[in-house]
Amino acid sequence: MPELPExxxxxxxxxxxxxHQRISNVEVHDSYVLERISARELGRRLRGRRFQKSExxxxxxxxxxxxxxxxxLHFGMTGALEYLKHDKVAPKTARVIFRFSxxxxxxxxxxxxxxxVGLIENVEKFLRTRGLGPDALxxxxxxxxxxxxxxxxATKAILLNQQLIAGIGNLxxxxxxxxxxxxxxxxxxxLRDKDLARLFxxxxxxxxxxxxxKTDFNRLPKSWLLTRREKRxxxxxxxxxxxxxxxxxxxxWFCAHCQKRI
DNA sequence: CTAGATGTTAAGGT
DNA sequence: CACCTTAACATCTA
Numbered sequence: 001m002p003e004l005p006e007x008x009x010x011x012x013x014x015x016x017x018x019x020h021q022r023i024s025n026v027e028v029h030d031s032y033v034l035e036r037i038s039a040r041e042l043g044r045r046l047r048g049r050r051f052q053k054s055e056x057x058x059x060x061x062x063x064x065x066x067x068x069x070x071x072x073l074h075f076g077m078t079g080a081l082e083y084l085k086h087d088k089v090a091p092k093t094a095r096v097i098f099r100f101s102x103x104x105x106x107x108x109x110x111x112x113x114x115x116x117v118g119l120i121e122n123v124e125k126f127l128r129t130r131g132l133g134p135d136a137l138x139x140x141x142x143x144x145x146x147x148x149x150x151x152x153x154a155t156k157a158i159l160l161n162q163q164l165i166a167g168i169g170n171l172x173x174x175x176x177x178x179x180x181x182x183x184x185x186x187x188x189x190x191l192r193d194k195d196l197a198r199l200f201x202x203x204x205x206x207x208x209x210x211x212x213x214k215t216d217f218n219r220l221p222k223s224w225l226l227t228r229r230e231k232r233x234x235x236x237x238x239x240x241x242x243x244x245x246x247x248x249x250x251x252x253w254f255c256a257h258c259q260k261r262i
Numbered sequence: 263c264t265a266g267a268t269g270t271t272a273a274g275g276t
Numbered sequence: 277c278a279c280c281t282t283a284a285c286a287t288c289t290a
Contacts, residue, residue, distance in 0.1 A: 077287095111286085112268095152279065251266080251267085274282085
């Protein structure tokens, strides 16, 4: 479930496993995930280089491999990284494998192939071109407020719009709205300062807590909606049945009693 | 067998 | 222009 917290975990995983090793080869097992680059070119540009550091923005991960050379990873719906120690065999759905000269490797695994692997020259330029908004954990309250109040539409749709705020996906958006006790369909432009402050606090709290718990769903607090986000799920706060509705094109789960429409 | 699933984008409508 | 909905992508599971 690669939303901001999961991508942050992938960043830390990559940082702790895959830096400073000489890239000896790049195997592309399915070029469907390659973005604007051929398998041959990807290998040609990366071979002989080392991953130096990584940066995350929203759901994107950038790995520096040289001057003006960054690997860009997006995890789509099912993307994940797996470090393969000493020729350990890659998972069947590994789409790209970065082989290191120490016989270890980093696999980009992606069952559903909605992920993206590409090379870019400049992170800032990429963010601009892609039109991504500020990272959900970097944005300030004034910035958050400005974005929400300037746009019409359901609050949840704004939270999900990567061009406005980058990193929040469908699951965490539901949790954020639950913690802020706000109905997902509340008109964003109508939120008052105290509502915005609540929503901002919930955003930071949910994302930070998810990271602190290493995005392990089994360890999420019992008070969270996420663990009950399913048919016949009940509100952890009041015990009433949760409802689902399509908002912003995605399925939303919420408690109609605790989350009032503003 | 069918519907739906964590992400993104294009197309068409209001 | 700003917003909405729907469909599409690939693949698995309930």
